[in-house]
Amino acid sequence: MIASSIIEEEAVERTVEDVVCTFCGCCCDDLIVSVKGNRIVDVRNACALGLSKFLHMNENRLLKPKIGRSTSAKDVSLSEAVDVVVDLLKNSCYPLFYGWACTSCEAILLGLDLAEALGGAVDNTSIVCHGPTILAGQELGLITATLGQIKNRADLIIYWGCNPVEAHPRHMARYSVYARGRFIEGRRMRKVVVVDVRRTPTARVADLFIEIKPGYDYEVLSALKMLVRDLDLEVDEVGGVAVSKLEELADMMVEARFGVLFFGTGLTMSRGKDKNVEAAIELVRYLNFKTKFVLIPMRGHFNVTGANEVFTWRTGYPVSVDFSQGYPRYLPGETTAVDILRRGECDLFFVVASDPVSHLPRRAVEHLNNIPVVALDPKITPTVYISDVAIPVAYTGIEVEGSVYRMDTVPLRAKKIVDPPQGILSDVDVLKMILERVGGRM
Amino acid sequence: MGKPILIRNGIVYDPMNNIEGEVMDIAVKDGVIVEDIDERGAKIIDASGMLVMPGGVDIHSHIAGSKSNIGRLLRPEDHRRSYEPRTATTYSGVGHSVPSTKVTGYRYARMGYTTVFEAASPPLKQKHTWEELNDIPIIDKAALTVMGNNWFIMDFISQDRIEDAAVYAAWLLKATKGYGIKIVNPGGVEAWGWGGNVFDLDEQVPYFGITPREIVEGLCRVNSILNLPHTIHVHVNRLGMPNNCWVTLRTAHTIRRAFGGGRFLIHITHCQFSGYAGSTWTTLRSGAEYIAKYVNSVDHVTLDIGQVVFTDTTTMTGDGPLEFRLFQSLAGKWANADVEVETGAGVVPVRYSRRSYVGTIQWAVGLELALLVRDPWKVCLTTDHPNGGPFTAYPRVVSWLMSSKARSRVMEKANRRALKYTVLPSIDREYTFTDIAIVTRAAPAKLLGLRRKGHLGVGADADIAIYDLDPRKVDPSSDYRIVRRALRRAAYTIKGGCIVVVKGEVVEDISGRSIWVDVGVPDDKIGELLKEVKPRFEEFYTIKLSNYPVPEDMLIESTPIRVNPSI
């Protein structure tokens, strides 16, 4: 493991308590950060992922605005960089504003302002992780709860197509399997089921592990829908799982007093996508006629849930909003970032707080060969590396405060712990400068 | 704030100051109404032949927060039927029943409304509520804080620690920048944590050793100890179910029974939804007469009507089990969102149809309540937006209240069988302009304890609505369509001394105030209680106590109202 807690010999100058972690959607708010000078030297309570982000924040950092791609890049002043960005934006017919996973809601709102002022499109990274969850939610409605309901009440916990041990390392301890609440005193009062296509590290803690064939989630969920309604399955196996095992799971579900289905990209990224999530929602609907059951998506990046919230309150739609007609429009497959890139429709790509070059399909991002790319990021990411203009910004939740939402939509204020490097502003400030210059309302 | 304004020769309705249709001038300076101004340099508005009223005050509307956003997320089809493009002064937006933030403010302002209360906000998610309220332009806003299923409140009440319950409630209001105590299906939403519900006042809440009656009485006492400007704001048990008018009456009466009146008051919200008689949906009857009779005979009860409008809309409430029942009967979309330790929430789209038996009864119940309760100061006009219909339907509701002809027009096309079981066809009362000014402005402002709102006296906030409607010439009883049209698009809306709407169009996009109640409970009392509460708080909640409060700097134009409790 790369990250390890570094306890400095010298005395720590101050500690900040109850810090919100900025890595994943768990947004654990009990971190204790030790600071010496203006440097974070230790983080207690964080998982390996969170710890790594805090301790290595200054490595490979983007410290100066730059113009030009990679080797031909040259450092410029902030005002020069902003001039170039404003120029590019003014000459653009259809800019696409993308990212917003690791920044504050305040910044996201400014992104929407920019897209509206320029008649562009704006999308957030949730479209390529839990986008299908949103589609299914729009079709049927999510049946959900905050994580405290799970901690206090859930006696059956199902992780389906997700691997919290590696992706949300403290999820089980803080919110579910091992957590102690008012009515449930810990692990022994809960049953744990893991459903996945491979035996993940999470599967090792399960009372029941069900391994399904890749791409067969919809079939298995449909079978469970029948079983919880006391219908018979006239086959011996579904999706590589013996029906007797599914019957066992169905009985556990019906007998639970409070059950929860946590699901991850195993459902959303595989064959069926939103239909898989719809099947899960329908299963939970039927279960509510017999007992209490909820489902919670395991949202990935830090404030990706906040991006959905901000998009929704301002535009009515949680992702993929197009302002080209002067009002918000949303059409999955048309106004979605990957599709806009794949079809080569946008003539400028403006990235904030994410790294699409690494995380979108290559065939879609190849369009970036043809158009100007602007990036705002604290680090030199692959996207920053290939961008025509990159502006360094402070870390939200470490160097500037801001509003963020946990995976279950609980809002939190992420704190400022240390000062950003000299001359580096927050993305809110940079976006405000740009918005002002392109004639947006403030 | 802009320059001084003189509104000349308007026909003024200001019931709080006993002004009923007098032609007079109103002067505005520095955001407030003043005796007189120097006309030179002032903006003069010629309001001759126009109706002038205080800006509208909405006592109960779901405009912001987690629940509203779930509604928006759930309903892309609702947005596609109603959208507003960006203009030189305004942002774009969408939504018929669940409008996005910017257009929510514009639409209220266009109707001459200037103050709106978000009806229910769970403390854990109140930062979200404020972020949305911040993004709603023009209007002043506040949020009621849900407490009726809060574990700490319930525990304190069941242990007979009323003063501690009061200190905790005071802290909740301070911490969340809330305005008052909202009770949603007391005990029932906690039971929904197990998939259950609580149906009557004396039923036990599972594991809490408490009943809804004790919760309502306890919080009423807390409300009185804290001297809050508003009363307890109650969404009763069994809401939205047949035969619930008796629970409503028992809930109202338990306050009188326990305290015998005085300062112990109760506001029954969206009373239409809890005003049904008849034991099943097929034998549903209006229970409005029973409720009106009781309200007429006592002076501790007020209500808002929660009128149903025939349209496609989105129901949303903290009453999780209610939305599940609605889903059971409609089988369409259903969203649920429990909130740990505090409450729940549900969202279900509905369509109220005048051909439907139940729809017609519901429509009639709201109007009967408004028409049968004699004193308009006990009534506020709401649609429980968006539950009974979007707030943009208020002008329609006003026309029904002012014109029996308008009502008859609806009844001609409504469900005949249903009308036989309502008394609405036999009611000929028609609201006057004064009555309308009361139920849409003066009464809600008074009930909320907003001294500077709901009237046009000197010192009041310069929140003024001017409608292109001459009450001396227009007979609302027959010309109800003219009234409706005028109220939809104010000739002028003035908010805090700034002209924000002219001829129904937004001309200035300003931000309103964020109003909350700062209860003056001594800090050491709160500190002492929190010290005791902290370990249990952090055992039950999934966030740290220190991360729970809404910092005041999150609020745009934070406007605390200081109250002095009797602790």
Next chain:
Amino acid sequence: MSGKGRLKVVLITGRSVKQGVSKDVSKFFDEYSEAITTCEMNPADIEVIGVPNGGYIDIVSPYGSITVQVKSSSDIPRGVLFIPYGIAVNTLIPPDTEGTGIPRSKGLEVFVTPSNKRVSDVRSLIESIGGVR
């Protein structure tokens, strides 16, 4: 369909601790490159392909190909290949979203063969996307 040396498998992408920890240090450091160019397969499948544990394989999809190191893991069922999220695997992912906005990043059918090439270089993958060279 798949004889000795060439195997059709189902590609699953996901988070791994190593990828998650190293991505926030730097995506230009070796730890990260290693994390996203190392895949896991069932030992029996590795034997079918005919490479040693820790050997190199080519993964080919209709959209591109990459060379990665393969590690044996009995937690992976037969016929499945797991590889962490990242620029390497995104070379293989279809850009079509089937009207949903999200590409299918799990469950894509790909072919694997033994490789005599070097593991795909992350920096050159980035540069080829950005038109840097």
